[in-house]
Amino acid sequence: MREPTKSDNLTERLIEAIISGEFPSGSKISEPELSRRYEVSRGPLREAIMRIETLGLIERIPHVGARVITLSEVQLKEIYSVREALEGMAVRQACQHITSEELHSLKQLLTSHQQYIKDVKGASYFLQSGDFDFHYRVIKASRNQKLISLLCDELYHLVRMYRIQFSRLRSAPKSALKEHFQIFDALCERDEDLSEMLMRRHIRRSQHLAQEFLINQGENK
Template sequence: MLHEDVVSRIRAILLDGEIPPGARIPERELCERLEISRTPLREALKVLAAEGLVQLLPHRGSRAAKLTDKDMRDLFEVCQGLEALAGELACERITDAEIDAIAAAHAAMVQHYRDGDLIQYYRGNRAIHEAIVSAAGNPVLAGLYTSVTARIRRARYVTPMTPQRWALAVKEHDAILNALQRRDGAGLSHILRAHLRHKREEVLQAGFAETEGGDLTLKIA
């Protein structure tokens, strides 16, 4: 197995929450599971530590990183900035074909909203945001975005999705698509910021927290 694959597989394990935040990462066990020895595993853990997904404690092993409220706020803030930038750049560079693809994804997402299928809605939502970042044509930006969103997603927060919030989010997405189609960079940037700010407020208001024990607390209204 290639080095990068080892990193990806452990990343997936962390993102799936299989090893909860704050929990020790069982070296020996992971070695057996991935059928590799400790050397490549430890190399991967150090890479993931640099990414912020793993926390290394000298002579005390590695743990799945635990996010505080402040961490979450910081990550959202940066994510907002990155998406705003991506939006501006995307408007300068996006092709008609890419816009059409996003419009199609948008329509599908709206249908999931009408169907009340939250899971599929989230999936479509994420695909749209990723498509905008991709359309910015900046791999450096895309890389940072992936890393930051991975850390956010890692938290597996659940926010109470009220009909009002959901309707607002869909409305914002209409505006996002509209700005993209008009290639209005400043406008798109502005809408994306507001959209992310609302999402952040949701998450933090919902009372995001990761407890000492390693499992997460989800305060659902």
């Protein structure tokens, strides 16, 4: 396994800054400013920006330059429709392949999330990523490499951006956690139909919260 390069590390830092809203939607990507901010040369920076562009987090606009994508209702509907279908499929396949050890680890993860929500008094439940993310673990447990590639590589950061920036503002973390526990119980029972139904309903609920926020935001402009 190769060691992470300066560009790799910078890519991860920029991704998290964009997803968290530190770099707001629509904000211009200034190479000189970022070069000074992260104390890196323009070469690794440009490489990192190109990688992030392929993830859909940055777009290039003619005569304007590179900008952080602007979250839109149309794009939200497209992403969540794909996510609902693919994650529904993933959790069905996870019912077939998830091991007892993985279920035990998933239960521990949800318990830690439960404690986290108590610690922050329900303020947030959407900053987890990678192995700390319930959805990520379930997708990995599907053992379907195409689904994993689509959901954990191509769409993952864009989905996280929507989840964090919208759900955090109109969130119901206790309800989300309850739904995760329900999906977990269906996984333990190896109930493919129930697990898919619960996952699809859970994702639709997240979409509705995000759409509601977008609509209200538009009305307040």
